[in-house]
Every structure is written in structure tokens, then in C-alpha cells.
Amino acid sequence: MATQEERKRATRRKIMDAAGDLFAHRGIEATTTEALLSAAGVSRGAMYHHFDSREDLVAAVYEEEAAAAIARAAAREPGGLSARERLLAGCLAWLDEVSRPGVARILIEDGPAALGWRRCRRIEEQYSLGRLTAALRWAVDTGEIRVASVELTARLMNAVLAEAALIVIAVNDQAEVRADVEATLRALLSGLASPSKT
Amino acid sequence: MATQEERKRATRRKIMDAAGDLFAHRGIEATTTEALLSAAGVSRGAMYHHFDSREDLVAAVYEEEAAAAIARAAAREPGGLSARERLLAGCLAWLDEVSRPGVARILIEDGPAALGWRRCRRIEEQYSLGRLTAALRWAVDTGEIRVASVELTARLMNAVLAEAALIVIAVNDQAEVRADVEATLRALLSGLASPSKT
DNA sequence: CGGTATTACCGACAAGCAGTCTGTAAAGTG
């Protein structure tokens, strides 16, 4: 047979994959461990050997999804813009990634409900919120925008993007809303512009 | 004994009061129906006679809390300002009301997690979100601000206020953060100002 | 290579929980 390391990774992967799939399609809350175990083809004992609790498994899936989304968004960001344009582009790229129903369900709808917003934020800090904070700080450092607090502004913008994603996925004509969101984000951001450099 | 109507209202009140108290202090998720029943001094049968499910009870408490918060906020709004200043003042008044730990826990932290954001939004539409939309529309009608979509902007601002409340209650020096939030809101709103009337 | 330790996994079981269901008693109705 395989080494312990390989067995471990394979089993963990089976659990995470089945969980990611069920969470995205049926919702996190609605997915019982029982359903998950039979979907993954894994025993209850195996699951609790890999994860201390159901919540820890949810957190692991959440984190993986967050990392994947930010990676995809980062891969499409254009270069050679002003810091402010880059900030906006980054926000929109993330919004588009997270506007897919399965992703939104895990990262925005069910995730925070299942894990609590504190735990989600701790995870997000390393991903979307972290990138957003960095982009914002960069724009502040170049003098293009001025804010009372970078951390505060980043969290407020993050909240806006999450809400925007919920709106986009809930609506029929996504393109129209998407355009309105972009216009609104642009307007709001213009309010942060430094007086000298509008 | 009393009339049926009186008995009914009294029992319902006992349940709602106990629920509101436990939800605010221990959290919604952490409050079992068992604990609730003994705190309210009411039988399981009585509770399920008044509410179809635990979730319905949560929704009732949520709605009552939302109505109370918006009423308190509305009572302190100053008059005689421009529509834009009034919009900002309304936002801050609501933020202050909702920045009390018990209120925030029910309306922002645990409520949406327990009820799902869709159901919460449906309730909020009649309260905070409704007022915010109206204030925003008024500012648009007077020509002081311009937005791509009133509904969209209202929901994004609502999300900002909710996140701001979470930040305020989580921090030690609330006054400082509160001031930063006000400054940031003012800046963001200035981005919505009509070009003609800055 | 034989024995022991460690690790991955198994699955029956326990305990807590929301919700149900059969009663009962009090108030309303004609």
C-alpha cells in the first residue's frame, strides 16, 4: 500500500472535495456529516481523525475556497495603472470571482453564518481582506487617496464587495447590476481621492 | 381568569422577552429552546403553539429589535439640514443605536446567521433599509447626489453601516473608531455628490 | 526480520436538540 503520508492526504482530499461540493450546492448548514461521509466514501472515524469538529472542516473548506478565489482574481489583474485604478480593478476582479453561486455560497452566504464573522475575518485577513488592505495602503502611499484609517476603510470596502456579490448573484440581469456596482464603486472611491489629485 | 386574548399576549410576551434577553447575552445559536422555556417559565407546547418553529421565534425577536432600533434612531434625528446631511445623520444615528452589544448581536451578528440574509433583508426592508432608501431617494430627488441605482446604493451603504457597527463594538476605544467611521462615511458620500452641487 | 510503537481508520454508541403528538383545561358560543 501507500505510505501513511499519501493515505492521509488522499483521505483528507476526498473529504474536502466532497465537502466543497455539497457546501456549494446544498449549503453548509444543510449538509449533515452523514451525507458528507457517504459522498466522500469515508468513515465517521476517519473524518474526526482529520478534523476536530465539523466546524473545523468548514473552516478548512472556507480557507481553501478563499485562497483559490483570490488566486484567480490576482491572475487577471492588469498592470501599469495608477494605484487607484489598480485598487478598483482588484475589487472588481474579486467581485467577479466571488459572484459565482458556489463560491459566493461558501465565502459569503453560508460561511460566515457557520463559522461566525470573527473566524471568517481571521481567515480573510490572509486573503481578500489582506490584498485589499495592501492595495489601499499603496494608493495612500502614492498620495492618490486619503483615508482616516486604512484598516477601517479596507473592511468597509470588503463589506461592500460582499454585499455587491450577493446582489449580483440574486438578480437576473447580472450585467446591468454589475455595471451599476462598478459605477457606484468608482463614485465612492472618488470620494476618497486626495484634494490635490482628483 | 383572564380572557384568551390576554393570556395569549402575556405568554407570547414572556417568550419574546426571555428570547430577546438570552439571544442578546448568550447568542442566538447558543440558546437552546430548553433554556429559553425554563427562562420564560413556559412549556414547550406553549411555545410551539405561538411559533411554528424556533426560526420563526428568532425572526419575531429580530423584527421587534429592528423596529425598536429604528424608532430610537429616528427620534434623535435633527431637522433642518440638507438632504445629504440628513442622510449622513440618519446613518450615524442608526449606527449608534446598533453599536450596543446586545442590539448588534441580534441584528447583525447572530440574526443573519440564524435566519439567512434573505429573510433578514426582507425584514430590514421595512426598517433600517427602508429608511435608508427613502433618505437616499430624497437626496437624489433634491439633486444633491447622483447614483446609478438607489436600491443598490442603499444596500451597499447598509452593509457598510453593519460592518462599521461590528468594528465599533469589537474595539476598545470606540470614540476614535466612531470618528474614523464618520469621516470615512462623509468621504464616501462626497463621492456621490452631483458635479454641480459639491 | 521480528517485535513494538505509531498512525490511520472503523462503526456502534451516547447525548443533546428541535419539533411532534396526544391529552387537558380553560374560555368562548349559541
Add this chain to the structure above:
DNA sequence: CACTTTACAGACTGCTTGTCGGTAATACCG
């Protein structure tokens, strides 16, 4: 005063998460 309707009571059920003693496979060691 019969009868209905309504408010409430509480034992019970089924589902769900997490546990725990046990097993089998790999890793380590002399």
C-alpha cells in the same frame, strides 16, 4: 348548559454531532 375552539402541557421521536474502544496498516528499532 352542551358543545366548540383555543391555549397550554409534557412525554416522546428522530436526527445529528461527537466519542470511544477496537482494528489494521505502516513506520521504527535492535
